[in-house]
Amino acid sequence: MPETNVGGWQGPPAGFGLTWQPPRELKVGGVPKALWTAEAPSQDYDDALAGPEGRSLRNLGFSHDRLRGGLPCYWEGVHADARQVECLVNTAVRGLPAYREKLARERVEKAEREALTAAAVARRAAEDLVLAERAIAAARESLRTQAWAWAVRDDVETAERRIARGPAGMERYQSEHLLDLVARAQANIDRALKAMEIPYEPEAERAALPEVQAAAHEGCKLLTARDADRAGIRNSSGWGKTTTTRGHILAGLPALDATLASHALRALRTHRKQLPREMELAVFGHEMADMLAEAAA
Template identity: 30%
Template sequence: MSPPIDFGTAWRCVGVHRRYGNELALWLCDEPPAAYSDAYKRARASMTAAGFSWTDRGHDQPRLLACWWDLGVTVDVDALRAEVDRVVAEAAAECEQKAAAEQKRHERDVAETELRALLIRSALRALLQERPWALGRALSEARDLAAEEAWTSWGLRSAERYLSNAEDNIRRAEERLSRTPPALWFARAADEAVRGAALEACRELSARDEDWAADRNSIGWSQATCWAGHVLSEREALDHGETAHALALLHQHRRQLSDELNLALFGEAPARRRRPAPAEPAGALLL
């Protein structure tokens, strides 16, 4: 004997199992449709009387599975099906009403947000165009949001947060550059040629920094130097203090710079790491 209603899905018999002191045949449904859950919630008395339930028997899944116990009773299948169809239809109607109400709420939210979003959307797109590095790890999300033509209030709040965080990042970079310059590089930063080379090197690293330090790939700036490095690269010229700060940042990335730039900045080129020689193939003859 099989379940009186299959709910349009597959059931499998897993043998006889003990239930309330009785040995009963047990059928399981691994992926019950929504109709089964709706029927069990809304017509539970009729469902359980017919043998339907949820169980942890007959399987090793970390969740309860829909089941049917063969209680050995006669089930009025037509009456059960009629009740199941009724409550499932009620659940579907309620779901449609909720969806319609949610759609209206969404449309109202978009309409009310649109007027307030004009300036914020424009500011976010300008930031993405001119200073994307300031967004840090939020860059991808900010790009996706800026590409959307219709914002909800949640999208507007997100854009405002991205802009605020970017402003904070820029402010922190400016504060870092306004501190007392590192003494180690201050004397060398007095040289006008060093200042020009420092600005050139900053711009070179910023041009390479296509991921804005999101990945540790030894290309461009690091997360520790990204914001200050990009701020420096935007300057028309570097003053004495800014150059000292730039030298401190650039020294951390000197292996990315040419020997010519390293000589101009630090008076020496860094030792280049040698690549290991290829291993001799197995069985090679020595001549």
């Protein structure tokens, strides 16, 4: 675009209060135009181009001179309608207060939204921390007092990892999952207790004897003391996978009644070889199979 200094151009209107440098004549597509560049920036000008009349102002030639630091500029064409341009500029200037009020209102609304969002994020983080602390406390207590009710080893390892890591940074879903694991262990206990509400008939007659109830209780305590692995390892010590929950529950009770003793006898019968001979006799007595075995010896 060749550039020459010429005269005879009308120039931009004075509505924005700008001082304009002498124009440069440029040929754009073979058509001469005068490029007027302001001497200094103007907030009014910038707001007008950003406001509701901005597109119309640009269509008439108002822009920013990128070659001169983004100063306001006006491209005047040879057929520019000065009255139309002046009218549009005046309209844009009159609309500036309303536009700025709108911008200020939007800034306030945006700040309020951001504050609400930040408060919600902070509240959520605080709630998540409380939830994590509660989940860790519940899991720690459950593992301390009822580890035998945690039937799946992977659940125990997951809980122990999260307890060791602490509540900071624990995601909500992880806390909820940890509480689910605690609830699952409690559900195992509840099911076992429910199953022991009705006497186990094959053992009911002997379980009705008070001395058998006491002996069965001691037998449950003995096997529970040996159940350090919580039936997690196949060995001949303590309870097995099918008896560990019932056994621990029975051992932890103050005493056994006839119904509970019938279930204790059922569980102990599976592990009777672990009982000392004297305790075995107190629990099961001289049963026919035992007497036949002794006679054959």
